[in-house]
Amino acid sequence: xxETDMSLEAALNAVLLADADxxxxxxxxxWLDNYADEENASYFCRSAExxxxxxxxxxxxxxxxxxxxxxxxxxxxxxxxxxxxxxxxHFVQLTxxxxxxxxxxxxxxxxxxxxxxxxxxxxxxxAAGQYLDSVRxxxxxxxxxxxxxxxxxxxxxxxYLVYPI
Amino acid sequence: MTExxxxxxxxxxxxxxxxxxxxxxxxxxxKRIFHGTEWHPVAHESELPNAGDFKTYRLSxxxxxxxxxxxxxxxxxxxxxxxxxxxxxxxxxGNKTEFECPYHRWLFDSKGDLVGCPNPREFLPGFNKADxxxxxxxxxxxxxxxxxxxxxxxxxxxxxxxxxxxxxxxLLAGDGRLxxxxxxxxxxxxxxxxxxxxxxxxxxxxxxxxxxxxxxGGNGRQFTATKRGxxxxxxxxxxxxxxxxxxxxxxxxxxxxxxxxxxRIVSLFPTFVSTxxxxxxxxxxxxxxxxxxxxxxxxxxxxxxxxxxxxRHRLRQSSNLLGPCGLISMEDASIFHRIHIxxxxxxxxxxxxxxxxxxxxxxxxxxxxxxxxxxxxxxxxSVMGFERATA
Numbered sequence: 001x002x003e004t005d006m007s008l009e010a011a012l013n014a015v016l017l018a019d020a021d022x023x024x025x026x027x028x029x030x031w032l033d034n035y036a037d038e039e040n041a042s043y044f045c046r047s048a049e050x051x052x053x054x055x056x057x058x059x060x061x062x063x064x065x066x067x068x069x070x071x072x073x074x075x076x077x078x079x080x081x082x083x084x085x086x087x088x089x090h091f092v093q094l095t096x097x098x099x100x101x102x103x104x105x106x107x108x109x110x111x112x113x114x115x116x117x118x119x120x121x122x123x124x125x126x127a128a129g130q131y132l133d134s135v136r137x138x139x140x141x142x143x144x145x146x147x148x149x150x151x152x153x154x155x156x157x158x159x160y161l162v163y164p165i
Numbered sequence: 166m167t168e169x170x171x172x173x174x175x176x177x178x179x180x181x182x183x184x185x186x187x188x189x190x191x192x193x194x195x196k197r198i199f200h201g202t203e204w205h206p207v208a209h210e211s212e213l214p215n216a217g218d219f220k221t222y223r224l225s226x227x228x229x230x231x232x233x234x235x236x237x238x239x240x241x242x243x244x245x246x247x248x249x250x251x252x253x254x255x256x257x258x259g260n261k262t263e264f265e266c267p268y269h270r271w272l273f274d275s276k277g278d279l280v281g282c283p284n285p286r287e288f289l290p291g292f293n294k295a296d297x298x299x300x301x302x303x304x305x306x307x308x309x310x311x312x313x314x315x316x317x318x319x320x321x322x323x324x325x326x327x328x329x330x331x332x333x334x335x336l337l338a339g340d341g342r343l344x345x346x347x348x349x350x351x352x353x354x355x356x357x358x359x360x361x362x363x364x365x366x367x368x369x370x371x372x373x374x375x376x377x378x379x380x381x382g383g384n385g386r387q388f389t390a391t392k393r394g395x396x397x398x399x400x401x402x403x404x405x406x407x408x409x410x411x412x413x414x415x416x417x418x419x420x421x422x423x424x425x426x427x428x429r430i431v432s433l434f435p436t437f438v439s440t441x442x443x444x445x446x447x448x449x450x451x452x453x454x455x456x457x458x459x460x461x462x463x464x465x466x467x468x469x470x471x472x473x474x475x476x477r478h479r480l481r482q483s484s485n486l487l488g489p490c491g492l493i494s495m496e497d498a499s500i501f502h503r504i505h506i507x508x509x510x511x512x513x514x515x516x517x518x519x520x521x522x523x524x525x526x527x528x529x530x531x532x533x534x535x536x537x538x539x540x541x542x543x544x545x546x547s548v549m550g551f552e553r554a555t556a
Contacts, residue, residue: 045490050347053258057347057465061484066412073410074492082496084503155257156350156460160489160498 012097012107015135015143020090023163028072031164036136036144041065043148045165048129049155059157060164075162083162086117088126095130104146105135111150113165115158127154127165169193173546175554176523177539179513185356186508190549191456197548198435199225199453202319203393204326206437207231209448210239210309211343211466217260217275222462224313225452229302230254231311234275235262241304241313242277247297273299308334308341310448327391329431332399336429336441343446343466346480350462351489353498355505357436357453358545360461362538363500364438364449385428385532393434394540400532402427402443416485416492419443420478434541444475445483457505463488 015034022030035041045060062068090113097107108130115126129152136146150165169189173181184190199205207222208231219232221244228244230253246253246266253264253273263280264273272281277299285292304313305322310333312322319325326333337343353360385400402419411417419427421444429441436451436459446466453459465483467476487494508514519534521527530537546553 047348047350049257049350053347055345055347056480057349058484059349059488059490061481063481064413067416067485069412070416073412077410078492079495083499155348156352157489158352159354160351160495162490162495 008105009094009097011143012105012135013094015133015145016092016094016109016131019145019148020092023090023165024088026075026163028075028163032068032072034145035065035068036138036146037065038136038146039065041068041146043068043071043145043150043164045150045152045161047152047155051151059152059161071164079162083160084117084119086115086159086162088116088163089114092131100134103137105137105143107131107133107135109133111165117159124158125154126158127152129153129165169549169551171549171551173551173553174513175556177526177543178516178520178523178536180516180542181513182508182510184545184549184551185359185505186456188456191356191453193549195225195453197550198545200227200315201548202314202316203435204305204312204314204319204322204433205435205452206310206433206439206448206450207241207304207313208311208450209337209343209345209464209466210306210311210341211469212258212345212464213239214345215260217262218258219254219256219261220258221254221256222450223452224315227302227315228252229313230264230299232261232275238276239306239311240275240277240301241311242299242301245300246271247273247279247299248282253299271297277301308337309343310337310341325391325393326433327395328388329390329395329397329433332397332429333431333433333439335426336431336439336446338441338446338466338468342469344469344471344476346465346467346476346483348462348464349488349490350460351498352454352458352460353501354457355459355501356456356508357451357459359504359508360451360459360501361432361436361438361541363497363504364432387530387532387534387537389528389530389537389540392540393544394538394542395434396430396432396537396541398428398430398532399426400428415478416482417443418478418482420475434544440487442487443482444479445487446479447483447487459501461489 018034043062044058046058062071092109092111094109100106110130112128113126114123116123132149134146135143205224208220212220213233216235216237222229230242230244233239244253248271251266251268253266262275270283274280279294279297302313302315387398389396432438438449440447448464449461451461467479486492489498516535519530519536526540
């Protein structure tokens, strides 16, 4: 059970870091496991330009658990061997959070993602922005992402995306 | 004109790789092609649905302001103040009925007329605001698709489009009454010609997704139109029949009215690619940034008559299927980069599939033939003034 703000904040940070670590390790199963096992678990990645103008289109639009599972299939099975791979480093910083109901928390964080293509070896910024997350408290007290909206300040990507941001 | 030396092979199916990487050739392309006698799509009217809506765009560096005026008419201006040439509007899109230059406070209305400027008594004697509207390039509109040309000598738009008109109109839903869903924008590390050479043409061998979805295609028509070799594809879609690996099958579901021709692609010289695939309507506005970089704005649309469910379906399909992160196109993006690296080697890129005689150009092709690009290359060669070898 989470009893104090300090431990709650630490638990939320653990959710953020678990996602960053899974992505930077390219471990898509672990990325998926960080989401709640609910049918409407979701991940959206969208440019701030689209959201500011009320345009719902995303770079990734996974609005149900089935699509999250399909994204694991894209990366692990369908795209294997067809792209120039790149390393990423996610830097995340919790900026605010509040309790929405007994089982749900809302949090915001900033992110920046560096990428280093394996062939060129030159590091550059892939994207910056903020995560708008809903976090579900599990029966055992643990926390999982219910929904994540990655809102990118970056409106023109410097490269195609293989992995979620 | 500058004489550029480039030895162009005798065979129509060979393109010298130097053409993709030489800076002097790129500078000449900007003059002869991007500022020359070509029409360039820069927007679709549905990106500006309301009076006062505008979008800015740079056509190989030239800043444009495309706006819908207070009476609802779409107009294209150079995005530069008629006074000292300061960039007038910096936002990528928005809604304004007046544009004010912050430099000396010149104010323009949505029709481009200069309606205010402080202290005109200090200007040249006889200064008249009516002489200083925003300058405009030539533009024309085809089923809502806004084209610009920077030359006064370009033929009329319909003649320019020629036999690609029908496929393009059908791709624009038959009536051009589209509704904007949003953008995906990306820069590719590749020459603009490598992008256009490989975006419309989709190699089924590359697309693992096609194979996994039992989507081999091949059942369609590819033809070229006009001397510029605009490329049109029309193909029936055999939607996945075998066991699918996807848990959410709506990504490849077809709800549209057009099953006989589920897939259409129109690729216009020099850089425009548009596609209607399943229920995705996608216009790709592409422009070179330099010899080694092309920026592509993938704009996605619904139709104005779609009900809420259909808009939602198109949104879900458009976000995840095509484009720089899409299930069946992400690997294209990687090929753009790798082709550009490979083009820094000697010799020619050689087209094979669908070529019957290297000394002849054809205009009808099978869906997966790569020879459909060759009429465009012949036009490129002639515009650039490169001489084809005779032996």
